[in-house]
Amino acid sequence: MELNALEKSLMAAMEEFEIIDCHEHLGPEKNRLAAEVDVFTLFAHYTRGDLSVAGMSETVYQSLFNRDIPLSRRWEIFAPFWKQIRWGSYARAALLAAEKFYGASDINENTYQAISEAMRAANTPGIYERVLKDACKIRTSLTQCGSTDLGTPLLTPVMPLISGEVESWNSLTHPAFEPEAQVRFLDDYLDAVRRYVMRVKSEGAVGLKMMSNPYESPDRSEAMSAFERLRSGAESRLPSPNPLRDYIVDRIIDFAASQDMVVAVHTGYWGDFRTLDPLHMIPILQRHPKARFDIYHLGYPWVREALMLGKGFPNVWLNLCWTHIISQRFVVAALDEAIDLIPMNKLLAFGGDYGLPVEKVYGHLVMAREDIARVLALRIAEGQMTETQALSLAHQWFWENPKELYRLDV
Numbered sequence: 584m585e586l587n588a589l590e591k592s593l594m595a596a597m598e599e600f601e602i603i604d605c606h607e608h609l610g611p612e613k614n615r616l617a618a619e620v621d622v623f624t625l626f627a628h629y630t631r632g633d634l635s636v637a638g639m640s641e642t643v644y645q646s647l648f649n650r651d652i653p654l655s656r657r658w659e660i661f662a663p664f665w666k667q668i669r670w671g672s673y674a675r676a677a678l679l680a681a682e683k684f685y686g687a688s689d690i691n692e693n694t695y696q697a698i699s700e701a702m703r704a705a706n707t708p709g710i711y712e713r714v715l716k717d718a719c720k721i722r723t724s725l726t727q728c729g730s731t732d733l734g735t736p737l738l739t740p741v742m743p744l745i746s747g748e749v750e751s752w753n754s755l756t757h758p759a760f761e762p763e764a765q766v767r768f769l770d771d772y773l774d775a776v777r778r779y780v781m782r783v784k785s786e787g788a789v790g791l792k793m794m795s796n797p798y799e800s801p802d803r804s805e806a807m808s809a810f811e812r813l814r815s816g817a818e819s820r821l822p823s824p825n826p827l828r829d830y831i832v833d834r835i836i837d838f839a840a841s842q843d844m845v846v847a848v849h850t851g852y853w854g855d856f857r858t859l860d861p862l863h864m865i866p867i868l869q870r871h872p873k874a875r876f877d878i879y880h881l882g883y884p885w886v887r888e889a890l891m892l893g894k895g896f897p898n899v900w901l902n903l904c905w906t907h908i909i910s911q912r913f914v915v916a917a918l919d920e921a922i923d924l925i926p927m928n929k930l931l932a933f934g935g936d937y938g939l940p941v942e943k944v945y946g947h948l949v950m951a952r953e954d955i956a957r958v959l960a961l962r963i964a965e966g967q968m969t970e971t972q973a974l975s976l977a978h979q980w981f982w983e984n985p986k987e988l989y990r991l992d993v
């Protein structure tokens with residue numbers, strides 16, 4: 584249903600907010616400038632999954648980005664699949680971006696050429712400022728690209744909690760985050776991890792990211808014997824999960840808490856999402872009452888489970904990053920329920936979750952505002968809150984809560 588007058592009024596008010604974008608994969612702007620871009624850049628991210636499910640093979644998908652093939656031929660390959668995925672929430676962010684930045688009211692056989700030309704012309708220094716700051720009013724985007732060297736206050740880094748793996752002797756003795764480390768004992772590895780956390784913190788990182796995989800209770804002696812099995816060669820590779828990883832993760836979370844860094848957690852949907860149930864986090868939440876956990880994506884499809892983490896644990900925040908492009912309908916229902924359940928200081932409204940196609944951050948943000956407007960308008964219509972109170976909540980979710988959670992100096 585088209586937005587009603589009240590929803591439109593809320594949207595207009597929210598468009599004036601400065602916001603904190605709570606999760607991206609944007610790299611330094613120079614990476615984007617170095618990339619060849621055309622209309623298919625708008626399909627270089629999550630829509631890939633929808634194209635694959637619609638029947639596009641990996642080879643055909645890769646050919647969309649082969650600039651040796653004429654654009655018109657690539658469009659012919661793409662068009663039948665586009666027809667199947669264009670109504671999804673992933674596609675909508677691309678459509679909104681094409682309209683806002685490249686003046687195209689649709690992406691189709693009549694517009695793909697002009698969009699491609701306009702994208703090439705716009706791929707110049709300042710594109711992040713034009714998209715993130717000017718079009719979105721984003722003050723900073725919390726981004727995970729594996730680097731803290733981002734070159735602009737528009738980007739604030741969040742780094743991996745475990746960088747690399749711990750399953751082989753080589754990965755332990757030459758950790759990805761500090762290849763020159765001297766690792767002879769388990770505590771040497773833990774010291775190296777602590778140096779890594781201190782280093783990225785000093786370089787501006789505000790959080791460390793992990794996944795809600797199943798973890799066993801940490802046990803130092805079991806971790807030490809797994810370490811010893813790798814050292815002695817009795818085992819060349821630990822299975823996953825294993826007690827060494829579980830112990831190391833536990834120690835890093837403890838250290839992150841002592842350093843006042845947020846632990847960001849991917850929950851739900853991705854690949855074989857059975858391994859990403861948000862409920863896997865409960866023992867960890869209980870063991871680390873002083874750590875602050877930013878629970879991503881509302882655990883889709885375990886939405887109620889994720890909401891219950893926010894309901895039951897003072898150390899949990901719920902972050903609606905990525906959610907509005909998974910399904911707007913699900914977010915509207917979940918956010919409405921979240922207002923019933925969760926103290927308002929624990930919700931974060933938005934994170935675009937994009938890498939190369941920075942323009943889609945804008946598309947996603949429009950969708951987030953729509954979802955929030957629908958939920959708040961309902962509360963206003965029911966006489967539960969005034970428009971002023973509703974907008975104060977939206978502002979809290981877009982600005983105050985992430986600023987406070989991540990201790991951002993903006």
Ligand SMILES: [Zn+2]
Nearest residue numbers: 606607608936
């Ligand atoms: Zn992400």
